[in-house]
Amino acid sequence: MSNTRMPVGIVGFGVRALLIDDLLARDDIEVRAICDPSDSARARASDQVPSALVTAQLAEMLESGVEAVFVLSPDDTHAAVAKACLSAGVAVFCEKPIAISIEDADEMLVLAKQTGARLYLGHNMRHMPVVTLMREIIQSGRIGTVKAVWARHFVGHGGDYYFKDWHAEQKHVNSLLLQKGAHDIDVIHWLAGGYSQRVSGMGGLTVYGDVEHGKPAGDMMTDWISTDNWPPTEQTGVNPNVDVEDISMVTMQLDNGVFAxxxxxxxxxxxxxxxxxxxxxxxxxxxxxxxxxxxxVWMSRKAGFGAPDEVIEIPEASGSHGGADPLLLDEFIRFVRDGGTTETSPIAARQAVAVGVLGAESIRTDQGARDVPALDPELIRYFDEGQPGSRSGVAAQSAR
Structure with a gap:
């Protein structure tokens, strides 16, 4: 790896820019520019990173010499921002979900291949110890060939995290099956070794449509989150425009025969x-x-409930998100500088979004099954092989 610090930009200095702490702690990263249309966000950015260019204009950031850009803005902006960066030949770290429509996700993949600029997705759960441990157990063969995956996400902070700001509106997130569920759907696919080809869903807005609406105290979720906000029916400050589901259930049939x-x-x-x-x-x-x-892990028959045959402790790891974020950044920086395959996958990110989009459509209409649109096999091959024709931001810019 180069001894020089990689100049990077950040688009979106809201709650997801908490990743900034990990970036600033690294000696191989220079946060050169920060872009956000919000006056208050730019003020926070100037206070926290006084050495950085802080601007409301994406073009100004891209002209500052950044080698890579972290797209940490609201979900509905991911596609436009990422496409502008890729078109400029700058490597992109895109927070999940890759986009809020299948069409935008597909356009991002095609553009990344056409420009040769490197595209990376922030699916940090592929580096979380609990997920990597489960994957190791599966790959060891101890439970045989995977046939079913059931995932339940108990989002105890949902009322504070997702129903008081833009996360509560379909126009910004489409569905929390994308914003929140993209992680889990990606993990399901990774553990099962395949992608969903047919999807159906049920769900609704069952609690937060009936509680007190208004304006929460503060600018973003870290200002108002409190475990004292209980029970959920007594939440206050819920977005008056809430129109996303607070409970969702999706069934999936994968291309390798696994059901999930x-x-x-x-x-x-x-x-x-x-x-x-x-x-x-x-x-x-x-x-x-x-x-x-x-x-x-259970590997022998039991009469009724029986104790597991193995109990394997989830290991300790340092850093945010159970130690996943530092590993995610290590992988991204190496990828930008040297290329090669990565644990995260733009193709997998698209497939997770496809499940979320189609699952939400099913929930909101007839609860019937939808087929996931197929991707061009050449596009899949390009990304599965580690974007072999891709270039780092510096190389791409110098080639223009």
């Missing part, structure tokens, strides 16, 4: 993810999803 379900509820008392993976020789299930919790 994903369930998401935003008003549970607890906040964690539970995955059950069933194979031809056994099953696994995580009990808790953080360090010190465990993955249970």
């Amino acid at each position: 379900t994903y369930e998401q509820c935003h008003y549970t008392p607890d906040y964690w993810r539970n995955y059950t993976v069933i194979g031809t020789k056994g099953r696994l299930e995580n009990v808790g999803d953080g360090p010190g919790d465990a993955v249970h």
Whole structure:
């Protein structure tokens, strides 16, 4: 790796820019420019990173010599911002979801291939210890060939995190099956070893449509989050324009024969993810999803409920999101400088969005099944091979 610090830009200095702490702690990154249309966000950026160019204009950021851009803005802006960066030959780290429509996601993939600018997706859960442990158990063959994956997400902070600001509006997120569920759907696909080809869903706005609406105290979720906000029916300051579901259930049929379900509820008392993976020789299930919790593995028959044959503790890891974020940044920086394959995948990100989009469409109409549109095999090959024709931002800019 080069000894020079990589000059990067950040688009969006809201709650997702908490990743800035990890960026500023690195000696191989220079945060050169920050772009946000909000006056208050630019003021925070100037205070936190006084050495950076702070601007409301994306073009000004792209002219500052950044080698890569972190797209951390609201979901509905991801496609436009990323496409502008890719067109300028700048490498892109795009926060999930890749986009809020299948069409925009596909256009991003095509543009990345056409320009040769490197595209990376921030699906940090592929680096979370609980997920990597489950994947290692599956790959060891202990539970046989995967046939089913069931995932439940208990979003205990949902009322504070997703129903008081732009996250609560379809025009900004389409559905929380994308904003929140893209992580889990991607994990389902990764653990199952395939992608969904048919999707159906049910769900609704069952609690937060009936609570007190108004303006929350503060500018973003970190200002108003409180575990004292309980029960969910007593939440205040909910977005008056809330039109996303607070409970969603999706079924998926994968291209390798695996069947899967994903369930998401935003008003549970607890906040964690539970995955059950069933194979031809056994099953696994995580009990808790953080360090010190465990993955249970059953590989022998039981009469009724029986103790697992193995209990494997989820390892400790340093850094945010269970240690995933530093590993994610390590991988992205290496990818921008050297290329090569990565654990995260733009193709997988598109496929997760496709499930979210079609699942939401099913929920809001007839609850019937939808087929996932196929991608060009050449496009899949390009990304699966690590974007072999891609260039780093500096190389792409010098080639123009």
